Amino acid sequence: MIKRGKPTKDGQVKITFTVPNDQPVGGISLVGNFNNWDPYAHPMERKNNGTYQVSLTVPSREPILFRYLADGGVWFDDADADHHDEHGGRLNPMVIEHSPVENGAADAIKKAVRRTAAPRPANGMPSNGTRMSAS
Numbered sequence: 001m002i003k004r005g006k007p008t009k010d011g012q013v014k015i016t017f018t019v020p021n022d023q024p025v026g027g028i029s030l031v032g033n034f035n036n037w038d039p040y041a042h043p044m045e046r047k048n049n050g051t052y053q054v055s056l057t058v059p060s061r062e063p064i065l066f067r068y069l070a071d072g073g074v075w076f077d078d079a080d081a082d083h084h085d086e087h088g089g090r091l092n093p094m095v096i097e098h099s100p101v102e103n104g105a106a107d108a109i110k111k112a113v114r115r116t117a118a119p120r121p122a123n124g125m126p127s128n129g130t131r132m133s134a135s
Contacts, residue, residue: 002080007060014057017078019068021050026071028052033065044068 005014017030028044034056035041044052058064068076077084 002078011060012057013060014055015064016053016055017044017066017068019044019052019078023052023068023070023076028071029069030054030056031067031069034058039069 001018001020003016003018005016007013019028029039030042030044031037031039042054042056044054046052066078066081068078070076
């Protein structure tokens with residue numbers, strides 16, 4: 001699981017990586033272009049629930065490439081990554097791309113969409129005749 005924070009004013013974002021407890025037993029490290037693929041730079045901490053976790057702060061506008069490395073030289077990937085490289089079992093880097101929406105722009109966009117959204121038809125039928133759900 002990958003949890004991204006909001007970009008700060010200085011262009012940094014905190015990203016937390018969590019590996020489920022069904023992954024290889026032993027130590028796990030997060031390695032990538034942000035640490036020159038150093039397996040000792042970002043060891044993951046084992047939590048009480050058996051998951052492994054590590055957080056790092058990176059520039060919010062630069063994609064990062066990463067993989068996990070478990071004891072015994074076992075490399076594995078995160079299914080929640082935004083992109084998987086076409087090389088399959090090789091490096092197979094993941095890319096996390098950060099949204100350029102900052103400084104309240106997201107709220108302004110939401111308000112504009114609410115103001116311009118078309119009202120829902122009273123009979124629950126859009127103009128193309130497709131039935132809409134009642135929820």
